[in-house]
Amino acid sequence: MSDHLTRAEKVLQRINELASVSEDDGCITRTYGTRAFIEGRNKVEQWMKQAGLQTRTDNIGNIRGRLLSGNADAKTFVIASHIDTVINAGKFDGPLGVLAGLDLIEQIIRSKTEIPFHVELIAFCDEEGCRFHTTYLGSKAVAGSFDKQLSDKRDAAGISLGEVIKQNGGDVNNLSKDAIAKEDWLGYFEIHIEQGPVLYERNIPVGVVTAIAAQCRIELIFTGEAGHAGTVPMDMRKDALACAAEFILETEKFAITGKKKLVATIGKLHIINPASNVIPGQVICSLDIRSEDENILSSSCLAIKEMAENICKKRGINLKWGLIQQTKPAICDKGMNKLLVQSIKEAGFDPVELVSGAGHDAVPVSEVSPVAMLFVRCFKGISHNPLEEVELKDIAAAIKVSDNFIQQLVKYKPPVR
Amino acid sequence: MSDHLTRAEKVLQRINELASVSEDDGCITRTYGTRAFIEGRNKVEQWMKQAGLQTRTDNIGNIRGRLLSGNADAKTFVIASHIDTVINAGKFDGPLGVLAGLDLIEQIIRSKTEIPFHVELIAFCDEEGCRFHTTYLGSKAVAGSFDKQLSDKRDAAGISLGEVIKQNGGDVNNLSKDAIAKEDWLGYFEIHIEQGPVLYERNIPVGVVTAIAAQCRIELIFTGEAGHAGTVPMDMRKDALACAAEFILETEKFAITGKKKLVATIGKLHIINPASNVIPGQVICSLDIRSEDENILSSSCLAIKEMAENICKKRGINLKWGLIQQTKPAICDKGMNKLLVQSIKEAGFDPVELVSGAGHDAVPVSEVSPVAMLFVRCFKGISHNPLEEVELKDIAAAIKVSDNFIQQLVKYKPPVR
Numbered sequence: 140m141s142d143h144l145t146r147a148e149k150v151l152q153r154i155n156e157l158a159s160v161s162e163d164d165g166c167i168t169r170t171y172g173t174r175a176f177i178e179g180r181n182k183v184e185q186w187m188k189q190a191g192l193q194t195r196t197d198n199i200g201n202i203r204g205r206l207l208s209g210n211a212d213a214k215t216f217v218i219a220s221h222i223d224t225v226i227n228a229g230k231f232d233g234p235l236g237v238l239a240g241l242d243l244i245e246q247i248i249r250s251k252t253e254i255p256f257h258v259e260l261i262a263f264c265d266e267e268g269c270r271f272h273t274t275y276l277g278s279k280a281v282a283g284s285f286d287k288q289l290s291d292k293r294d295a296a297g298i299s300l301g302e303v304i305k306q307n308g309g310d311v312n313n314l315s316k317d318a319i320a321k322e323d324w325l326g327y328f329e330i331h332i333e334q335g336p337v338l339y340e341r342n343i344p345v346g347v348v349t350a351i352a353a354q355c356r357i358e359l360i361f362t363g364e365a366g367h368a369g370t371v372p373m374d375m376r377k378d379a380l381a382c383a384a385e386f387i388l389e390t391e392k393f394a395i396t397g398k399k400k401l402v403a404t405i406g407k408l409h410i411i412n413p414a415s416n417v418i419p420g421q422v423i424c425s426l427d428i429r430s431e432d433e434n435i436l437s438s439s440c441l442a443i444k445e446m447a448e449n450i451c452k453k454r455g456i457n458l459k460w461g462l463i464q465q466t467k468p469a470i471c472d473k474g475m476n477k478l479l480v481q482s483i484k485e486a487g488f489d490p491v492e493l494v495s496g497a498g499h500d501a502v503p504v505s506e507v508s509p510v511a512m513l514f515v516r517c518f519k520g521i522s523h524n525p526l527e528e529v530e531l532k533d534i535a536a537a538i539k540v541s542d543n544f545i546q547q548l549v550k551y552k553p554p555v556r
Numbered sequence: 557m558s559d560h561l562t563r564a565e566k567v568l569q570r571i572n573e574l575a576s577v578s579e580d581d582g583c584i585t586r587t588y589g590t591r592a593f594i595e596g597r598n599k600v601e602q603w604m605k606q607a608g609l610q611t612r613t614d615n616i617g618n619i620r621g622r623l624l625s626g627n628a629d630a631k632t633f634v635i636a637s638h639i640d641t642v643i644n645a646g647k648f649d650g651p652l653g654v655l656a657g658l659d660l661i662e663q664i665i666r667s668k669t670e671i672p673f674h675v676e677l678i679a680f681c682d683e684e685g686c687r688f689h690t691t692y693l694g695s696k697a698v699a700g701s702f703d704k705q706l707s708d709k710r711d712a713a714g715i716s717l718g719e720v721i722k723q724n725g726g727d728v729n730n731l732s733k734d735a736i737a738k739e740d741w742l743g744y745f746e747i748h749i750e751q752g753p754v755l756y757e758r759n760i761p762v763g764v765v766t767a768i769a770a771q772c773r774i775e776l777i778f779t780g781e782a783g784h785a786g787t788v789p790m791d792m793r794k795d796a797l798a799c800a801a802e803f804i805l806e807t808e809k810f811a812i813t814g815k816k817k818l819v820a821t822i823g824k825l826h827i828i829n830p831a832s833n834v835i836p837g838q839v840i841c842s843l844d845i846r847s848e849d850e851n852i853l854s855s856s857c858l859a860i861k862e863m864a865e866n867i868c869k870k871r872g873i874n875l876k877w878g879l880i881q882q883t884k885p886a887i888c889d890k891g892m893n894k895l896l897v898q899s900i901k902e903a904g905f906d907p908v909e910l911v912s913g914a915g916h917d918a919v920p921v922s923e924v925s926p927v928a929m930l931f932v933r934c935f936k937g938i939s940h941n942p943l944e945e946v947e948l949k950d951i952a953a954a955i956k957v958s959d960n961f962i963q964q965l966v967k968y969k970p971p972v973r
Contacts, residue, residue: 335787352786356832368821368844369769369913370752371937373812380822381808384801391798395790404785405797407830415773415823415842425832427785496786520788 146242147534153238157182158230166227171265172200172303179222183237183262190245197317198309199280200264206244208257214325215257218243221266221500229527236330237262243541254549256325263500270294278500282507283318324508326475327501330537331512332529334497336520344536346491347479348512351502352429353436353468360459365420380410380419382456386447393443400435402496403428431494433468469502472509474553479511482543513537563659564951570655574599575647583644588682589617589720596639600654600679607662614734615726616697617681623661625674631742632674635660638683638917646944653747654679660958671966673742680917687711695917699924700735741925743892744918747954748929749946751914753937761953763908764896765929768919769846770853770885777876782837797827797836799873803864810860817852819913820845848885848911886919889926891970896928899960930954
């Protein structure tokens with residue numbers, strides 16, 4: 140494995156070098172289209188060129204490098220992840236997939252592997268959506284699902300997305316030309332840190348993603364009756380917070396009983412006119428439910444809603460249940476996942492299948508192409524945080540597995556879609 | 557009862573007239589020492605003078621009217637409540653006690669009742685404490701427990717309490733001279749709206765207060781681990797909000813089981829860095845516990861703390877439990893309460909005993925004098941709100957009961973203290 144370790148070191152060096160490019164000193168922040176983002180992207184383009192790829196920046200701002208097959212009519216296999224970050228980010232979320240992907244292509248070239256498909260490495264420009272509060276700008280453009288109306292969106296400084304595209308040399312009217320046509324996709328592969336604790340807890344370096352979870356976001360408003368904390372007896376109260384507390388506990392219990400098919404989170408809770416000596420009259424909270432199985436998600440939403448209604452009825456509390464957002468799951472390709480499982484076994488690891496609770500660029504791509512994702516263990520599952528950490532040996536493991544995967548892919552005959 | 561109704565109408569007219577004096581149009585706001593407060597106080601002084609009382613404004617700003625006994629060495633019986641208000645207040649909280657008290661004294665004069673004690677009617681200047689965030693300024697001065705350091709406190713505009721006292725013609729150095737010496741108090745009587753729903757729910761116009769509850773205020777900090785709402789499985793979470801929710805529910809259950817000896821309220825709850833897709837890592841909340849019985853309060857505090865610790869231990873959450881404030885109960889005088897119960901029976905009502913969960917001017921006075929309070933039913937227990945409402949017939953009931961009370965008091969021989 141020493142060869143893989145050496146390659147992992149080079150990947151890590153590049154990750155560190157990219158992490159040094161930030162909007163702010165002392166932390167890692169490279170949001171879409173900023174000067175730091177462009178500087179970071181130029182570095183990645185430089186590395187792509189050094190590897191011998193034909194590079195171009197597309198209109199939305201992705202940097203793309205192609206390695207052509209001997210067969211000019213071949214389909215394209217995309218290896219990708221993103222190089223934008225959240226504010227005060229870790230260094231692996233995104234860049235690991237781009238730079239391990241680049242290493243993978245360098246190995247194809249080095250090993251003179253004859254590839255029956257074009258390979259395109261893409262560093263997506265906006266997965267996190269921090270600047271314009273809209274995710275997947277880069278991958279949506281490549282998947283051909285970019286909604287032009289998004290270009291009217293404005294950042295905190297009032298600059299529109301369209302203006303940023305223009306400033307950086309792109310043309311909003313040409314965005315659709317950057318899409319890879321559905322018939323030209325062979326597949327999509329993304330290496331990404333897990334951003335969760337499962338691999339870490341199970342002491343396994345990599346895992347295969349079976350699906351990216353479907354998600355439901357709901358806003359709940361509990362309306363009871365505010366009252367004096369000293370004068371209203373316990374049995375005469377309509378305490379909106381106690382009601383919300385019962386809802387939170389019952390939701391937790393419901394999700395735990397769901398046996399890993401479901402996660403449910405109340406992340407925001409706000410009391411209207413809070414005071415230590417006032418019984419809360421109104422409470423607003425969020426509910427985030429995710430599942431790999433769309434049917435389980437839908438039936439769980441209904442069941443949790445009914446539960447909330449019953450709790451409120453019992454307590455004389457009025458409930459408003461508002462659906463904010465519902466997304467479908469992205470199912471990873473079974474054929475490619477078989478190759479990945481085989482590649483993991485060949486590398487000497489236990490194959491573990493995971494559902495991604497977080498969204499990834501594979502979500503919009505899954506509408507036009509088979510997708511596969513390899514998750515890499517990160518320290519305690521911590522992400523979106525400077526404490527994000529991936530061990531060198533785990534990067535080496537990901538490289539070893541991905542090498543095997545490419546070797547299998549070269550021989551792979553995908554089912555006719 | 558038609559005489560009492562007529563008197564109640566006059567009381568209500570004065571309450572309405574006082575309510576028309578406000579810092580802001582369209583609502584009732586008369587906080588301590590403001591121009592509206594002075595204007596309202598002048599009205600009350602005028603009414604006191606019309607009744608034939610010797611009036612004076614003391615240094616803190618109370619208006620006081622005396623009706624002297626034939627016996628110059630007699631002790632003083634104080635009838636009082638407050639005329640300051642919260643912001644956007646109701647019109648009865650405070651003024652009812654002052655103006656029904658004035659009617660009571662007018663009746664003593666009218667009926668030529670020979671009183672073996674001086675009667676002093678006091679309209680306290682600051683019970684709510686809205687301007688300087690410190691309650692009972694007026695009654696503390698009369699009880700001789702005013703802490704001179706309070707005069708350095710500043711309001712939102714940066715004006716100190718000392719400056720307000722001076723502006724309004726008082727002298728901070730003479731505050732102690734306004735106190736009624738402990739040996740000169742015969743007793744203290746306050747008529748006040750219940751500010752709670754008990755009388756309303758039981759359909760009874762008035763009630764006798766047995767005690768003003770002891771109170772404990774605690775700040776709790778639950779520290780778990782923030783995490784991605786999509787990627788951390790339910791059984792690996794350290795959700796600070798779910799933990800707080802369990803604590804809230806268990807506290808509610810504990811207080812309900814306490815069978816009316818206890819109220820417990822979580823009125824504030826704040827998630828640190830809340831986001832709908834982030835598992836709450838830290839939650840800060842308040843806990844307000846009250847009981848008429850100091851021992852029950854103390855043992856309940858300990859029991860609830862232990863409960864919180866157990867919940868946190870089970871969930872791997874760190875708990876910080878900080879005592880913010882603890883006050884003793886004010887116990888109403890058993891002798892005077894007997895007279896009040898008798899007076900209620902004579903008036904044809906069922907005598908009901910209540911604990912006041914809210915604080916009143918009787919609290920500081922109870923340290924130097926026997927105190928008694930008569931609660932009057934208010935609509936649904938609503939208070940500190942423009943919806944605060946007292947029916948005319950309930951004011952009449954309070955007047956009838958208080959008349960009886962004074963008649964009994966005239967014949968009353970209090971136990972030697």
